[in-house]
Structure formats: structure tokens, C-alpha cells
Amino acid sequence: SQQGEEDPQALSIQEGENATMNCSYKTSINNLQWYRQNSGRGLVHLILIRSNEREKHSGRLRVTLDTSKKSSSLLITASRAADTASYFCATDVSYKYIFGTGTRLKVLA
Amino acid sequence: EPEVTQTPSHQVTQMGQEVILRCVPISNHLYFYWYRQILGQKVEFLVSFYNNEISEKSEIFDDQFSVERPDGSNFTLKIRSTKLEDSAMYFCASSDTLAGDEQFFGPGTRLTVL
Numbered sequence: 001s002q003q004g005e006e007d008p009q010a011l012s013i014q015e016g017e018n019a020t021m022n023c024s025y026k027t028s029i030n031n032l033q034w035y036r037q038n039s040g041r042g043l044v045h046l047i048l049i050r051s052n053e054r055e056k057h058s059g060r061l062r063v064t065l066d067t068s069k070k071s072s073s074l075l076i077t078a079s080r081a082a083d084t085a086s087y088f089c090a091t092d093v094s095y096k097y098i099f100g101t102g103t104r105l106k107v108l109a
Numbered sequence: 110e111p112e113v114t115q116t117p118s119h120q121v122t123q124m125g126q127e128v129i130l131r132c133v134p135i136s137n138h139l140y141f142y143w144y145r146q147i148l149g150q151k152v153e154f155l156v157s158f159y160n161n162e163i164s165e166k167s168e169i170f171d172d173q174f175s176v177e178r179p180d181g182s183n184f185t186l187k188i189r190s191t192k193l194e195d196s197a198m199y200f201c202a203s204s205d206t207l208a209g210d211e212q213f214f215g216p217g218t219r220l221t222v223l
Contacts, residue, residue: 004151033211042216043152043200088152096142096165097212099152 004100012106019076021103023089033090081109111135113215121221130186130218132201141184142202191222
């Protein structure tokens with residue numbers, strides 16, 4: 001697998017449901033970040049989780065990090081149509097961020 | 110809230126022409142980065158810059174690319190002779206530390222090479 005590989009590649013859910021996206025990586029990291037990108041637009045920072053943290057919350061977002069499995073998950077609770085976007089994890093490797101391939105989330109109203 | 114800005118938002122150029130993409134990082138940040146995203150693909154690291162020199166560059170960042178901090182506020186990416194495959198979204202980012210912290214991204218410049 002590549003550094004920063006998300007699954008699923010695409011996810012379609014109904015408004016109000018929870019959405020879970022996973023990210024796996026290969027090398028040791030200092031931190032992992034999740035970003036959102038609306039179609040053709042810029043990157044919006046969601047959460048940064050450090051290697052010594054296991055879970056972080058921000059509003060409807062919950063991120064977990066399991067460094068032993070080299071994986072992270074992003075949970076969006078009570079999804080809304082406005083959450084429709086691509087979601088990327090990014091891991092810091094040698095002072096730069098390596099982005100994953102992204103999960104395209106579609107929330108149906 | 111401070112933010113990274115980029116200009117222009119969209120640049121169209123002819124193949125072989127030179128383009129300069131501009132970024133204004135967050136004012137107290139010391140580390141600057143360029144990334145690119147080809148349509149439908151993932152975001153790729155191009156180069157990092159600190160103390161007026163390149164800290165690291167990827168294989169993508171070949172001799173046609175250069176970066177500069179011409180004054181105290183701007184950070185530029187120059188592509189000397191554009192190719193069709195340079196068409197992409199280019200993101201600038203800045204951070205106040207080299208590692209372990211958030212990189213703040215600009216809104217991007219969409220470069221279209223015809």
C-alpha cells in the first residue's frame with residue numbers, strides 16, 4: 001500500500017447517518033492530519049492528531065490514531081449534505097506532508 | 110484568523126510560456142511549501158523552503174521549477190517553460206515549525222496549460 005491510502009475510495013450515505021473513512025500509512029509519523037476538499041477547491045484543515053494521541057474530537061468529527069497498526073479513522077457523525085466532499089489524510093514524512101488518495105463522500109439529502 | 114493567500118486563482122497559459130504563481134504565507138511563519146494536485150489525483154509535495162533556501166524537493170520539482178521569496182511577504186513558484194502536464198492546482202502552504210505541526214494551505218491556483 002502507499003503512504004496515506006484511504007478507504008473506501010467512495011462513500012455514499014443518507015443525511016443523518018455517520019460516515020467513517022480510514023487511512024493507512026507505512027512509515028513512522030509525528031502527526032497525521034485530515035483535510036476536506038470540495039470539488040475543485042482548496043484544502044480545508046479538519047484535525048491534526050499527534051503520534052502520542054489516540055483520539056481527538058472537533059464538533060461532529062472524531063479522529064482516531066492507532067500507531068501500532070499505522071492507521072487512522074475519521075468519523076463524521078450526523079452527516080449533512082454540506083459534508084459532501086473529498087477527504088484526505090496527510091502524514092508528515094521528512095518535514096513534508098504525504099497525502100493519501102482520498103475518500104469521496106456523498107451525502108444524500 | 111490569519112490565512113495563506115494565493116494569486117491568481119486561475120491562470121491560463123500557452124505551452125512553453127513562463128508562469129509565476131504567487132503566495133502570501135501567514136506573516137509569522139518561517140517554512141513554506143508548494144504542492145500540486147493534478148485533476149482527480151492526490152496532492153503531491155513539490156518543495157519546502159526555509160531561510161531563503163530549498164529544504165527539500167521532490168522528483169517532480171525539476172529544473173523548470175524555481176521558488177523565491179523576493180520580499181518579506183511573498184513566496185513564488187516559477188515554471189520556466191510550461192508543459193501540458195503542468196496543468197494542475199498548485200497549493201502554497203506555510204507553517205511556523207518544520208515538523209510536527211499544521212501546515213496552513215492557501216486556496217490554490219488552477220493552472221491550465223494549452
